[in-house]
Amino acid sequence: MAERRGKTERSVKGLEATRRIWPATKAYKIEMEEHRRKGGLIAWNGGDTASLELLYAFDILPQHIDSMATNFSAKQVSEDFILRSEEWGFPRDFCTYYKTVYGYLLSSIEEYPQIEAIAWPKPDLLVGGNSVCLTHPHGIRSLQRYFNIPAFIFDTPHPAYRMDRHEVDDKEATYVHDYVGGSYQHEIENQYIDYELKQQKRYIEFLEGVTGKKLDMGKLKECVKLSKYTSQLSIEIDKLRHNVPSPIGGADIMSLMLVQFLWAGSHRGIDIYEQAIKEAKEKVARGEGALPEEKYRIFFEGLPPWYSLGLFNYMQNLGAVSAIEAYPLNWTYEKLDPDYPLESLARKRISCLYTYSIRERGDLFIRRMKEYKIDGIIIWSDICCKQIAFFAEYIRERAEKELGIPGVVLDADQCDTRDYNEGVIKARIDAFFELLDARKSKN
Amino acid sequence: MFEDFSVPYMPSENQAIVDWKDEGGRVIGYFCQSFPKEIIYAAGILPVRILGNSKPIERGNDFWCRFACYLSRSAIDLALKGELDLLDGTVFTYTCDTMPYLTPRWQQIPSQRGKFWYYLTRPLRSDTEGARKLFRRELEDLKEEIEKHFQVSITDASLRKAIGSYNENRALLREVDSLKKMGLINSVEAAKVTFTSMLWPPDKSNDLLRSFIAEAKQNREPAPEKRIRFFVSGAMLHNTELFELIEEEGGIVIGDDLCTAGRYIRGSISQDQDPLDAVASYYLAEEEPNWQCPSMLTENRLDERLRYIEEAIANHDIHGVVFTTPIYCDMNSWDRVWLVHRLEEKGIRTLILDQEGYMKTDAIRNRIAAFIETIK
Numbered sequence: 001m002a003e004r005r006g007k008t009e010r011s012v013k014g015l016e017a018t019r020r021i022w023p024a025t026k027a028y029k030i031e032m033e034e035h036r037r038k039g040g041l042i043a044w045n046g047g048d049t050a051s052l053e054l055l056y057a058f059d060i061l062p063q064h065i066d067s068m069a070t071n072f073s074a075k076q077v078s079e080d081f082i083l084r085s086e087e088w089g090f091p092r093d094f095c096t097y098y099k100t101v102y103g104y105l106l107s108s109i110e111e112y113p114q115i116e117a118i119a120w121p122k123p124d125l126l127v128g129g130n131s132v133c134l135t136h137p138h139g140i141r142s143l144q145r146y147f148n149i150p151a152f153i154f155d156t157p158h159p160a161y162r163m164d165r166h167e168v169d170d171k172e173a174t175y176v177h178d179y180v181g182g183s184y185q186h187e188i189e190n191q192y193i194d195y196e197l198k199q200q201k202r203y204i205e206f207l208e209g210v211t212g213k214k215l216d217m218g219k220l221k222e223c224v225k226l227s228k229y230t231s232q233l234s235i236e237i238d239k240l241r242h243n244v245p246s247p248i249g250g251a252d253i254m255s256l257m258l259v260q261f262l263w264a265g266s267h268r269g270i271d272i273y274e275q276a277i278k279e280a281k282e283k284v285a286r287g288e289g290a291l292p293e294e295k296y297r298i299f300f301e302g303l304p305p306w307y308s309l310g311l312f313n314y315m316q317n318l319g320a321v322s323a324i325e326a327y328p329l330n331w332t333y334e335k336l337d338p339d340y341p342l343e344s345l346a347r348k349r350i351s352c353l354y355t356y357s358i359r360e361r362g363d364l365f366i367r368r369m370k371e372y373k374i375d376g377i378i379i380w381s382d383i384c385c386k387q388i389a390f391f392a393e394y395i396r397e398r399a400e401k402e403l404g405i406p407g408v409v410l411d412a413d414q415c416d417t418r419d420y421n422e423g424v425i426k427a428r429i430d431a432f433f434e435l436l437d438a439r440k441s442k443n
Numbered sequence: 444m445f446e447d448f449s450v451p452y453m454p455s456e457n458q459a460i461v462d463w464k465d466e467g468g469r470v471i472g473y474f475c476q477s478f479p480k481e482i483i484y485a486a487g488i489l490p491v492r493i494l495g496n497s498k499p500i501e502r503g504n505d506f507w508c509r510f511a512c513y514l515s516r517s518a519i520d521l522a523l524k525g526e527l528d529l530l531d532g533t534v535f536t537y538t539c540d541t542m543p544y545l546t547p548r549w550q551q552i553p554s555q556r557g558k559f560w561y562y563l564t565r566p567l568r569s570d571t572e573g574a575r576k577l578f579r580r581e582l583e584d585l586k587e588e589i590e591k592h593f594q595v596s597i598t599d600a601s602l603r604k605a606i607g608s609y610n611e612n613r614a615l616l617r618e619v620d621s622l623k624k625m626g627l628i629n630s631v632e633a634a635k636v637t638f639t640s641m642l643w644p645p646d647k648s649n650d651l652l653r654s655f656i657a658e659a660k661q662n663r664e665p666a667p668e669k670r671i672r673f674f675v676s677g678a679m680l681h682n683t684e685l686f687e688l689i690e691e692e693g694g695i696v697i698g699d700d701l702c703t704a705g706r707y708i709r710g711s712i713s714q715d716q717d718p719l720d721a722v723a724s725y726y727l728a729e730e731e732p733n734w735q736c737p738s739m740l741t742e743n744r745l746d747e748r749l750r751y752i753e754e755a756i757a758n759h760d761i762h763g764v765v766f767t768t769p770i771y772c773d774m775n776s777w778d779r780v781w782l783v784h785r786l787e788e789k790g791i792r793t794l795i796l797d798q799e800g801y802m803k804t805d806a807i808r809n810r811i812a813a814f815i816e817t818i819k
Binding site for chain 1: 507508510511537539540541543544545546547548564566567568571572573574577580738740745768770771773774776777779780781783784797
């Protein structure tokens with residue numbers, strides 16, 4: 001292995017609730033191990049946004065590929081893992097979430113004692129889908145071959161482009177989205193719902209086969225209800241950030257996201273969200289923000305550098321709070337109807353933020369930038385992630401043209417520190433804030 | 444005769460396409476082998492494959508994204524430079540995460556703004572219940588949009604005729620491929636003929652192909668079996684540079700699974716059923732999962748791709764497999780990682796060549812030469 005680089009910065013969390021995420025993460029790992037000892041099953045999920053509820057309904061404990069990779073990255077081991085997976089055959093330009101996880105599989109815990117608390121148990125089954133991107137379901141297929149275990153992969157239609165093809169791209173945005181992901185203004189046409197429902201039926205049969213149990217519909221409804229509640233709390237957290245100053249910054253949100261990302265459909269983490277809301281409301285009542293003095297409100301777009309979430313501290317020290325982000329929205333879907341759990345989950349899967357057309361996604365964030373009184377955009381253009389990298393210039397241009405909001409695109413990776421030059425990144429951020437200063441004083 | 448196929452791949456320089464336009468015809472560019480070009484041709488419009496080229500990119504990296512595959516950057520670059528002005532529209536399909544983003548960016552290119560565009564979504568599994576039915580519905584919508592925009596009518600009869608033309612084209616190209624395997628022509632010639640067919644009206648292509656095949660059978664002798672025989676696995680090539688390089692170093696490409704070669708010429712669309720249903724079935728490659736686009740998630744697709752490569756190696760005495768994967772092409776990278784492991788476990792020699800534009804560099808030449816040395 002290559003010599004490890006110096007540790008990158010850790011983030012400082014503003015809420016007590018956020019500080020509970022890391023202990024809860026470690027507790028979940030212990031819970032998973034205990035679950036397995038008792039004969040329970042563990043599933044790894046890649047890119048499917050609506051399979052958690054059914055997994056919890058079958059008493060299967062899930063873990064996400066992204067979640068594991070971000071944990072390893074925060075523990076500063078992703079670079080080693082990435083190199084190991086490249087030795088195994090993965091290309092340099094390939095998704096670093098998967099390379100990190102493959103590196104983990106190809107390494108031993110003895111080599112990396114620092115990750116013992118997050119050495120996730122290996123899966124009994126795999127679930128994947130293309131809601132988020134196409135790398136995920138292929139990654140799950142690859143892991144299926146690696147482990148030789150059962151896998152279910154959803155093929156989710158991406159109909160958005162057909163729906164908005166008649167719009168002219170440089171016309172002022174005409175669509176009105178609800179402000180949080182998973183909210184097409186279009187009615188999703190029946191053929192897509194039908195296609196998803198057919199797969200959902202097979203997914204249930206798959207889970208029944210793996211567990212030897214029949215689906216308990218009452219339990220599924222309860223899981224869907226919990227998932228809906230988690231999303232509603234997430235939306236409430238998001239709404240509180242309308243306030244100036246914003247009571248919650250980006251580093252907190254990137255950690256809090258785990259609850260809806262991994263535990264939607266269970267009780268886990270709900271109390272953390274409730275506490276976050278309580279704390280944020282108290283801050284708002286006191287007129288306090290996440291920062292002592294909020295000078296700039298930022299839209300942070302992209303997968304953050306998980307190995308250096310301290311970058312948010314750096315921005316905060318300059319008086320900048322990240323008031324909105326895109327990535328966490330992807331896991332929020334408040335329109336679930338527990339009385340119609342299967343159709344709800346089908347709609348959730350199709351409504352993922354990353355199945356939006358780029359136009360719709362752009363419209364959504366143009367609207368959010370207005371609502372949240374954003375001063376500038378920092379776009380972390382993840383080299384290995386097409387969903388992020390391709391949106392970078394598009395949204396920067398539109399924000400500048402339509403709202404006069406400037407943006408800076410920073411090319412780096414979310415897990416691979418080889419492309420990260422902290423000095424250069426900070427210098428570009430400094431220059432960007434000087435630009436914002438100049439614009440503010442001009443206005 | 445073969446010289447007829449040595450034509451530029453750039454639509455603006457390709458005389459057959461220019462003539463088509465001069466005669467009042469319309470042209471639609473399409474990006475992937477997976478796009479059902481028969482529907483375009485049935486409208487009386489010439490479908491032309493957008494291949495990019497291997498010249499240095501001038502403006503595409505900035506306008507688009509330098510972390511995108513070379514094809515998309517090169518195509519954007521060419522469009523920005525006016526090389527694709529003659530297109531009356533461009534169509535895209537869901538073959539990777541790049542195409543959905545390329546679609547709206549393409550419309551921001553001044554010369555393409557306001558022209559016809561269509562993004563064809565499609566199922567990614569042929570083994571999912573309802574996949575063909577859903578895809579057929581998408582094709583119906585595509586057909587209606589073409590009809591509406593260009594004020595034309597696509598009838599079952601015109602679609603059947605277009606299917607017939609392309610079926611014949613694929614059959615003739617497979618015959619060309621057989622000539623190569625027999626040693627009557629080389630792999631560069633076969634590749635050139637195939638590239639040209641992606642650009643020309645199929646009926647013109649078919650006429651020339653028939654003459655070419657007849658002439659080759661009549662006038663050529665099988666080449667002596669001295670060359671190192673390769674299988675090339677990957678996505679698409681922009682031109683024949685890699686094949687030329689391999690031949691210049693003493694090899695020959697006998698088999699492949701490329702989108703611009705084997706995958707392009709495979710199979711036929713059934714003419715015994717509803718034509719749209721038949722097109723849907725063909726482009727989902729239901730019966731031949733080995734030929735499915737690497738973006739597809741069908742359970743046995745990759746196993747079948749491996750089987751096809753292994754059979755080609757066994758049946759055609761192939762000495763090694765060259766993987767040519769475009770940088771930033773995740774779909775092919777997933778396949779490649781697994782295929783290389785499996786082939787090497789079986790003692791089959793492999794060479795990985797990352798693809799990024801121009802292929803005839805010294806670095807690639809040296810690697811091919813060294814690979815050939817190890818095989819000798």
